[in-house]
Amino acid sequence: MENSVRPSSAIAYVYRGTFVHSTQQTALQILEDALLGVDTEGKIAFIGEGKELEKLSQTFGFSTSEVTQLEQHEFFMPGMIDTHIHASQYSYAGTALDLPLLQWLNTYTFPVESRFKDLEFAHRVYTQVVKRTLRNGTTTACYFATIHTDASLLLGKIANDFGQRAMVGKVCMDRNNGVKHYKESAQESQDETCRFIKELLNKKYPLVKPVVTPRFAPSCTGALLGQLGAIAKNNNLHIQSHISENVEEVQLVKELFPESESYTDVYHKYNLLTDKTVMAHGCHLTDEELDLFRETGASLSHCPNSNFSLCSGVLNVRNVLKHKVKLGLGTDVAGGYSASMLDAVRRTLDASKVLTIQDPEHNTLTFEEVFRLATLGGSQALSLDDITGNFEVGKDFDALRVNVAAPDGPIDLIQYEGPKTHLEKFLNLGDDRNIMEVFVAGRKVLPLTEPTAE
Numbered sequence: 001m002e003n004s005v006r007p008s009s010a011i012a013y014v015y016r017g018t019f020v021h022s023t024q025q026t027a028l029q030i031l032e033d034a035l036l037g038v039d040t041e042g043k044i045a046f047i048g049e050g051k052e053l054e055k056l057s058q059t060f061g062f063s064t065s066e067v068t069q070l071e072q073h074e075f076f077m078p079g080m081i082d083t084h085i086h087a088s089q090y091s092y093a094g095t096a097l098d099l100p101l102l103q104w105l106n107t108y109t110f111p112v113e114s115r116f117k118d119l120e121f122a123h124r125v126y127t128q129v130v131k132r133t134l135r136n137g138t139t140t141a142c143y144f145a146t147i148h149t150d151a152s153l154l155l156g157k158i159a160n161d162f163g164q165r166a167m168v169g170k171v172c173m174d175r176n177n178g179v180k181h182y183k184e185s186a187q188e189s190q191d192e193t194c195r196f197i198k199e200l201l202n203k204k205y206p207l208v209k210p211v212v213t214p215r216f217a218p219s220c221t222g223a224l225l226g227q228l229g230a231i232a233k234n235n236n237l238h239i240q241s242h243i244s245e246n247v248e249e250v251q252l253v254k255e256l257f258p259e260s261e262s263y264t265d266v267y268h269k270y271n272l273l274t275d276k277t278v279m280a281h282g283c284h285l286t287d288e289e290l291d292l293f294r295e296t297g298a299s300l301s302h303c304p305n306s307n308f309s310l311c312s313g314v315l316n317v318r319n320v321l322k323h324k325v326k327l328g329l330g331t332d333v334a335g336g337y338s339a340s341m342l343d344a345v346r347r348t349l350d351a352s353k354v355l356t357i358q359d360p361e362h363n364t365l366t367f368e369e370v371f372r373l374a375t376l377g378g379s380q381a382l383s384l385d386d387i388t389g390n391f392e393v394g395k396d397f398d399a400l401r402v403n404v405a406a407p408d409g410p411i412d413l414i415q416y417e418g419p420k421t422h423l424e425k426f427l428n429l430g431d432d433r434n435i436m437e438v439f440v441a442g443r444k445v446l447p448l449t450e451p452t453a454e
């Protein structure tokens with residue numbers, strides 16, 4: 001095991017036991033009887049072996065009696081990263097799964113999203129989605145809100161209050177023939193985006209950042225896309241949107257932007273493909289478009305529950321990885337009906353198996369690879385891998401304390417089977433009952449603490 005040491009501030013706490021995570025080289029690295037220390041800034045100060053306890057306690061100045069020992073059926077894993085979730089759609093998650101994308105947006109999504117000008121309604125929904133995702137082990141979420149600036153700012157506040165790492169996007173759209181009152185003018189969208197960014201940054205929330213969010217090309221004029229590309233560039237901000245989710249949508253983009261070579265080219269033209277861009281879906285991208293993703297450093301968010309639920313398509317993740325495009329997983333609530341990243345892990349495996357059923361030559365993803373996509377892959381997709389994604393010294397401690405044998409939990413362990421089996425069982429069978437504690441940047445955020453009233 002690598003014994004990494006980082007000169008640091010004082011040690012806040014030390015855990016001893018099994019740690020599982022991914023590295024660039026290894027989809028699943030298991031560290032048994034390991035010692036991990038977190039400093040007072042919430043960063044990983046050291047990772048070493050149990051037998052080095054005395055030495056580490058002297059080097060880092062902590063008492064060996066203060067070390068917390070994990071149980072045999074427990075392990076730590078990195079917090080999961082939801083690279084694509086619509087916080088505003090959480091209110092109807094689990095319903096409205098009977099229409100394809102464009103009809104689904106007009107029938108269910110836009111009428112609900114237009115309600116978020118009501119801040120009381122927004123507060124209720126946003127509080128629930130942040131609490132639910134934290135309970136399910138989402139330490140970082142990349143959220144779409146709605147077109148309403150004040151409600152989007154409220155989502156940022158709620159994520160900050162509960163201690164979740166979040167990227168929050170005020171949605172931009174100046175084209176909507178389905179629900180005519182739910183749109184902005186290009187000028188309004190630009191002005192409100194600037195106000196949103198300024199006000200959110202002024203709050204100085206340590207873990208919550210704004211992300212420039214054109215809904216998707218069919219909802220935006222070229223003029224607006226160009227303005228948003230410039231705003232992102234001038235402020236060095238993240239960008240999120242959707243791409244190539246279903247065939248009808250790809251055709252519509254062709255009609256709306258006849259001058260562009262491809263859907264990807266539309267975003268590229270307007271400077272919306274950067275190494276801080278994450279695009280949801282990409283089910284129908286061509287190899288040439290994937291090349292453009294790699295060249296620009298833009299990433300994809302794979303949202304298989306949504307792709308199945310809206311019958312959109314099946315992304316070939318193996319092909320995306322072959323093109324060396326960064327990829328993370330997303331729940332895409334409410335196109336995806338589950339807000340749990342464990343569900344995204346399972347549906348990713350299912351999607352890969354569907355491709356193998358269709359073509360036995362297809363190389364099915366392993367659970368270890370999908371585990372990496374849900375953690376380190378997500379951090380890379382959001383360009384946050386210098387901060388989170390695995391247990392590297394110097395990164396923030398974003399972690400789940402998992403007990404596979406939690407009392408009254410969903411997993412029956414007949415005998416001790418070792419950490420790799422424990423992880424596989426948790427990923428396939430586990431739920432929030434197995435997640436005993438959640439840490440974000442070293443702070444324990446689960447069990448949840450309700451924010452105190454101002």
Ligand SMILES: [Zn+2]
Binds near residue numbers: 084086242280332335
């Ligand atoms: Zn989406």
